[in-house]
Amino acid sequence: AAGVIQSPRHLIKEKRETATLKCYPIPRHDTVYWYQQGPGQDPQFLISFYEKMQSDKGSIPDRFSAQQFSDYHSELNMSSLELGDSALYFCASSLGRPASQATNEKLFFGSGTQLSVL
Amino acid sequence: DQQVKQNSPSLSVQEGRISILNCDYTNSMFDYFLWYKKYPAEGPTFLISISSIKDKNEDGRFTVFLNKSAKHLSLHIVPSQPGDSAVYFCAVPNYGGSQGNLIFGKGTKLSVKP
Numbered sequence: 001a002a003g004v005i006q007s008p009r010h011l012i013k014e015k016r017e018t019a020t021l022k023c024y025p026i027p028r029h030d031t032v033y034w035y036q037q038g039p040g041q042d043p044q045f046l047i048s049f050y051e052k053m054q055s056d057k058g059s060i061p062d063r064f065s066a067q068q069f070s071d072y073h074s075e076l077n078m079s080s081l082e083l084g085d086s087a088l089y090f091c092a093s094s095l096g097r098p099a100s101q102a103t104n105e106k107l108f109f110g111s112g113t114q115l116s117v118l
Numbered sequence: 119d120q121q122v123k124q125n126s127p128s129l130s131v132q133e134g135r136i137s138i139l140n141c142d143y144t145n146s147m148f149d150y151f152l153w154y155k156k157y158p159a160e161g162p163t164f165l166i167s168i169s170s171i172k173d174k175n176e177d178g179r180f181t182v183f184l185n186k187s188a189k190h191l192s193l194h195i196v197p198s199q200p201g202d203s204a205v206y207f208c209a210v211p212n213y214g215g216s217q218g219n220l221i222f223g224k225g226t227k228l229s230v231k232p
Contacts, residue, residue, distance in 0.1 A: 004161070033218040042122075042222040043162070045212065056216040090161050096217055105152055105211050107218055109161025 002027055004093050004110035012116045013081050021076040021113045023091030031055070031096025032074040033107060034066060037088045049074055050096045061085075081117045088112045121145055124208055124223035132231055137195040139226045141208030146189065152220070153182060153193050154207045162207055166193070198230045 005024040013019050025032050034046040036059075045058035049068035060066075063081075068074045072093075078085060092107035123142045131137045141151075149170040154162035168175040168182045168191065175182050181194045195202055208223040 031218065040224070042207070042224045043220075045215070045219045045221075048216065048218050050216075056219045058212075058215075058219060092161070092218065094218060105150065105167070105209075105217060105220060106164045107162075107220070109154075109163065111159060111161050 004091055004108055006089075006091050006110035006113050008113060009111065010114045010116075012118065014118050015081055015083060017081050017117075019078045019081060019115060021078070021089055021091075021115070023074045023076070023093075023110060025072050025074070025091075025093030026108055029093035029095055029108070030072060031094050032068055032072070033092040033094075034060075034074070034076050035090040035092065035109075037090065037112075038084075039087070041087075043090060046076070048096075055096070078115075083117050086115060086117045088114050119144075120223075122208055122210055122221050122223040124206075124226050126226050127224070128227040128229070130229045130231060131198050133200055134197045137193075137198045137202065137228055137230065139193040139195075139206050139208075139228065141191050141193075141223055143189050143191075143208075143210060145210075145213060146186075147213045148210045150211055151182070151184060151191050152209045153180075154209060154222075156205045156207065156225070165206070195228075198228075200230045200232050203228055203230045 033048040035043040037043040046060040066076045092109040152167040153165040156162040205225040209220040212219040
């Protein structure tokens, strides 16, 4: 079965550079989520989109932005990169009802993009 | 401040024995709990969940127990198999957040030895 596809798998950038991470959800999934996992840390929710509209926002820095496109894929744009942005970035998808606190929180995660900022 | 705590970073058990992974939470308003499993170089995968109206949910070798008064849940794996070796995350929906806004613990790395 098709899974969530993230690209690239690995990315090396220097401080103050920009980066774009891409996420292709499972077919027919309309909701995407972005998480950041620092070394030895728990995954932290960044942002989510439902039907191309932002549905929730977590601890996402102002230097980051994201969007969901008409084919439901999503991109996370990161500017003025800092050393502390080095982390594993996961995208997840699901069929969503993000306006409510749904009881089914089963998310399907991609394998992540490992970002290293030097 | 960590709202979901997994105080054991690692756990090692023998194949065939029981694995017990623990999770504590701070907010009594949390009413739904999930466990995710993560293998190296892969994203987390959903394993099992429990609603606060229950105190136990079972799925094959995996059982989750919820003790609301203690704000504690545990995941039991019986019998443990080498393929169960992974990092296990406890997660809860962020109260007031929308679907998919989950708060994760830091995870427990389970090693099942043959």
